[in-house]
Amino acid sequence: MASHGIKDRVAIIGMGCTNFREHWDKGADDLLIEAAQDTYASAGIGPSDIDAYWFGTAQSAMSGVPLAAALKLENKPVTRVENFCATGSEALRQACYAVASGAYDTAMAIGVEKVKDSGYQGLNAFPIPNDGTNRTLTAAAMFSLVLPAYAEKYGVDPDELRRTVARIASKNHYNGARNPRAQFRREMDVDAICKMAAVAGKLSVMDCAGVADGSAAAIVCRAEDAHRYTDQPLYVKALSFVAGNGSGLLDPAYDYTTFRECQAAADDAYAQAGITDPRSQLAMAEVHDCFTPTELVLMEDLGFSKRGEGWQDVNAGVFDLGGELPINPDGGLKSFGHPVGASGLRMIFEAWLQLRGEAPEERRIQTADRGLALTHNLGGYPGEMVSFVGIWGNQLG
Amino acid sequence: MRGIISAAGYVPYWRLDRAEIAAFHGGRGRGHRAVASYDEDSTTLAVEAARLALHAAPGVTPETLWFATSSPTYLEKTNAAVVHAALRLPTSTAAFDAGGAVRSGVGALRAALRSGEAATLVASADLRIGLANSPDESAGGDAGAAVLVGDDSSGPLIAELIGSASATREFLDRWRTPGDARTKQWEERFGENHYVELGLQAFAAAVADAGLEADQVHAVLVAGPHIRANGAFAKKLGRTPGVAIADAVGNTGAAEAALQLATFLELAEPGETVALVGLSDGADVLIFRTTDAIVDHRPLRPVNDQIQAGNGSLPYAKYLSWRGILPLNPPNRPEPARASASAAGRNADWKFGFVGSKDRSSGAVHLPPARVSFVGGAVDDMEPLPMSDAIGTVVTFTIDRLAYSPSPPVIFAVVDFDGGGRVPLEVCDTTPDQIAMGDRVEMTFRRLNSSDGIANYFWKARPVRGAATSTAAQEGSR
Numbered sequence: 001m002a003s004h005g006i007k008d009r010v011a012i013i014g015m016g017c018t019n020f021r022e023h024w025d026k027g028a029d030d031l032l033i034e035a036a037q038d039t040y041a042s043a044g045i046g047p048s049d050i051d052a053y054w055f056g057t058a059q060s061a062m063s064g065v066p067l068a069a070a071l072k073l074e075n076k077p078v079t080r081v082e083n084f085c086a087t088g089s090e091a092l093r094q095a096c097y098a099v100a101s102g103a104y105d106t107a108m109a110i111g112v113e114k115v116k117d118s119g120y121q122g123l124n125a126f127p128i129p130n131d132g133t134n135r136t137l138t139a140a141a142m143f144s145l146v147l148p149a150y151a152e153k154y155g156v157d158p159d160e161l162r163r164t165v166a167r168i169a170s171k172n173h174y175n176g177a178r179n180p181r182a183q184f185r186r187e188m189d190v191d192a193i194c195k196m197a198a199v200a201g202k203l204s205v206m207d208c209a210g211v212a213d214g215s216a217a218a219i220v221c222r223a224e225d226a227h228r229y230t231d232q233p234l235y236v237k238a239l240s241f242v243a244g245n246g247s248g249l250l251d252p253a254y255d256y257t258t259f260r261e262c263q264a265a266a267d268d269a270y271a272q273a274g275i276t277d278p279r280s281q282l283a284m285a286e287v288h289d290c291f292t293p294t295e296l297v298l299m300e301d302l303g304f305s306k307r308g309e310g311w312q313d314v315n316a317g318v319f320d321l322g323g324e325l326p327i328n329p330d331g332g333l334k335s336f337g338h339p340v341g342a343s344g345l346r347m348i349f350e351a352w353l354q355l356r357g358e359a360p361e362e363r364r365i366q367t368a369d370r371g372l373a374l375t376h377n378l379g380g381y382p383g384e385m386v387s388f389v390g391i392w393g394n395q396l397g
Numbered sequence: 398m399r400g401i402i403s404a405a406g407y408v409p410y411w412r413l414d415r416a417e418i419a420a421f422h423g424g425r426g427r428g429h430r431a432v433a434s435y436d437e438d439s440t441t442l443a444v445e446a447a448r449l450a451l452h453a454a455p456g457v458t459p460e461t462l463w464f465a466t467s468s469p470t471y472l473e474k475t476n477a478a479v480v481h482a483a484l485r486l487p488t489s490t491a492a493f494d495a496g497g498a499v500r501s502g503v504g505a506l507r508a509a510l511r512s513g514e515a516a517t518l519v520a521s522a523d524l525r526i527g528l529a530n531s532p533d534e535s536a537g538g539d540a541g542a543a544v545l546v547g548d549d550s551s552g553p554l555i556a557e558l559i560g561s562a563s564a565t566r567e568f569l570d571r572w573r574t575p576g577d578a579r580t581k582q583w584e585e586r587f588g589e590n591h592y593v594e595l596g597l598q599a600f601a602a603a604v605a606d607a608g609l610e611a612d613q614v615h616a617v618l619v620a621g622p623h624i625r626a627n628g629a630f631a632k633k634l635g636r637t638p639g640v641a642i643a644d645a646v647g648n649t650g651a652a653e654a655a656l657q658l659a660t661f662l663e664l665a666e667p668g669e670t671v672a673l674v675g676l677s678d679g680a681d682v683l684i685f686r687t688t689d690a691i692v693d694h695r696p697l698r699p700v701n702d703q704i705q706a707g708n709g710s711l712p713y714a715k716y717l718s719w720r721g722i723l724p725l726n727p728p729n730r731p732e733p734a735r736a737s738a739s740a741a742g743r744n745a746d747w748k749f750g751f752v753g754s755k756d757r758s759s760g761a762v763h764l765p766p767a768r769v770s771f772v773g774g775a776v777d778d779m780e781p782l783p784m785s786d787a788i789g790t791v792v793t794f795t796i797d798r799l800a801y802s803p804s805p806p807v808i809f810a811v812v813d814f815d816g817g818g819r820v821p822l823e824v825c826d827t828t829p830d831q832i833a834m835g836d837r838v839e840m841t842f843r844r845l846n847s848s849d850g851i852a853n854y855f856w857k858a859r860p861v862r863g864a865a866t867s868t869a870a871q872e873g874s875r
Contacts, residue, residue: 124731131744132736132853141797149793201795247771252819
């Protein structure tokens with residue numbers, strides 16, 4: 001038994017991504033059509049050229065029918081995918097395996113979320129009947145548990161740590177301000193973020209991901225066929241996924257300063273891709289910054305920082321747009337917004353733009369010649385989450 | 398002989414300063430009333446009292462549980478079944494509500510004392526509500542009390558029943574329509590006349606039943622919803638009431654008789670004779686004599702300690718909102734869905750009894766209980782692990798100002814239990830500025846929320862104040 005990976009066997013040949021907004025005037029089908037059309041155009045092909053679809057949405061639709069109906073697909077297999085907030089990445093992972101298996105020549109992964117039709121702020125999962133004992137804490141509060149635990153473990157002054165995570169939000173807003181597709185395009189300075197009223201632990205709304213509607217998609221084919229469609233394909237270097245068993249909630253050894261599922265997914269992905277020093281080998285990473293402490297912990301779980309030193313690296317600007325390893329150059333969930341089913345694909349879209357040299361100049365990374373990008377997408381809560389790590393490269397080998 | 402094996406009272410943590418009421422409506426307010434938190438109802442108050450009473454009588458299993466209240470959470474459905482589940486009583490123990498009337502509190506106690514069962518648990522609890530600025534609001538109080546009644550064969554009796562009598566007559570003094578917050582009352586003097594007359598009549602009969610003279614009764618406890626009549630009766634008898642907790646707790650309705658009795662017994666010496674007089678739609682008098690075993694009756698949480706530990710900082714507006722007298726605009730979040738009856742039924746040991754499981758091979762504790770161990774993966778090799786008496790420590794915590802709650806914000810902590818086991822839990826009976834990492838907490842049975850009329854019960858953590866509900870010695874015996 002092993003995770004063999006499919007390094008260099010599958011390539012992305014087209015991508016599309018809508019603006020992430022409060023799209024009061026657009027439904028999920030409108031967003032799907034827009035993302036699909038952009039993606040077909042990007043690959044220079046049409047709907048009839050796609051053999052199969054993986055359709056990611058957390059709770060904007062059920063089954064493959066809504067996608068087939070929106071795009072009026074003719075006798076195509078459509079699989080609806082759901083895996084918490086990692087839904088978009090999971091859809092692409094399945095499409096890649098389908099192509100790698102030889103079952104199909106081409107496949108599209110498309111994710112969408114229409115979150116702004118619920119009538120409530122934030123993301124609200126619809127309830128599965130249960131015995132009433134499940135905690136009803138918000139995700140913000142669950143992730144806020146990280147800060148006191150981290151401060152205690154590493155002896156960081158809690159107020160300083162609060163400023164550190166505010167710096168993460170500020171960095172992501174800086175990047176998002178340079179991204180026309182992003183939901184929030186205003187820079188925010190650290191002092192202003194720290195002055196906001198706390199809503200969960202020490203976190204304010206400015207520590208939380210934006211909540212937006214949107215859609216993103218990718219078309220994949222076998223690597224050897226990629227140049228039929230584009231001169232600049234993006235090759236799949238690694239795809240890993242871990243569904244946590246919830247033991248973090250039960251296990252007194254778990255200390256809320258790490259996400260075990262993310263570290264395990266990263267270890268697997270690095271092995272698949274042959275990466276030994278991610279901080280120097282990667283050109284950039286898109287990580288799941290649902291809340292600012294999440295991004296801090298991920299710097300350590302993904303091996304970008306040593307344990308207990310992530311906060312210092314954040315403060316030193318290591319992960320800034322012009323830093324040693326740019327993180328979330330598109331603004332991340334924080335600034336780009338988080339349409340659940342689309343977010344994983346949105347992350348890969350930024351890798352697509354940056355590694356192909358297509359990112360707008362004002363947010364173009366200086367490290368693109370390293371040729372490798374990582375995307376990390378999680379869902380759930382500390383102690384009980386799913387984690388995806390994908391690695392993408394613009395060269396074979 | 399038949400009598401009392403143990404007794405305990407539960408006074409909730411929160412207090413409303415009556416001066417707070419007066420500051421809003423005018424007039425003068427003296428002392429405090431006990432206030433059930435927003436997540437407590439008569440059922441949870443009864444559970445807390447009954448836990449303390451059973452704790453003081455290790456090894457005694459009641460054949461029947463009676464639960465008396467005038468503020469039941471459910472009609473039709475038996476509230477005592479919830480108490481039964483929270484106490485983890487055996488299936489063979491029957492559970493009944495003695496509901497509706499205030500008199501059912503003393504009535505259930507009387508019935509248990511006259512039954513032939515080896516042991517009977519009588520729990521009573523009430524929330525006394527009333528409209529804003531009503532006498533019930535200021536003079537009432539919320540509390541639970543529990544008395545474990547039985548034969549001396551079941552365990553040493555701390556007090557024996559030596560005489561009793563009742564008097565019943567139909568007259569309309571106080572009445573409340575189901576669903577109303579307001580209790581109405583006829584002209585006070587009308588009820589008072591009846592109560593004094595019936596009380597004296599029953600008292601004389603009970604003293605005769607006990608073979609005593611009135612002056613051989615050392616203490617008289619008077620419990621009834623008609624406060625003025627209670628005083629008039631005691632005065633006519635030439636007595637000062639033996640327990641005075643009205644200023645600190647308030648009149649607790651169906652719980653009042655048992656609460657006064659439990660409070661008295663906590664401080665009683667051997668050989669004391671005490672008459673418990675209930676004045677509610679008649680008169681019921683129960684005369685007890687304490688035994689030598691009373692010296693060993695040292696409850697874990699004496700009522701007087703609970704009175705001292707109360708928090709009197711509750712704002713009046715918050716009190717009104719907790720009782721639904723002042724409905725607040727709810728947060729703009731989806732309300733919780735109703736708990737599934739079938740899921741709750743499957744998981745009743747966890748939901749109501751806080752029973753986890755322990756992996757026999759690895760020793761790993763699972764909260765909630767699991768079939769497959771997270772350490773080693775053993776399947777179906779678990780033993781049940783009751784955790785409701787366990788003490789834990791706050792590992793990390795947060796304050797959630799966004800989550801839906803009947804009284805935001807939610808205070809939430811990751812708790813590690815002494816002896817193993819971790820669970821993330823809501824923390825109650827505290828404030829955001831009080832909680833800290835390292836705090837010691839214990840478990841308490843609460844109503845998380847209600848939806849579609851279904852009360853969603855589960856356990857929360859609360860700060861340990863005074864002695865914890867469990868000691869190692871007693872843990873093994875239950």
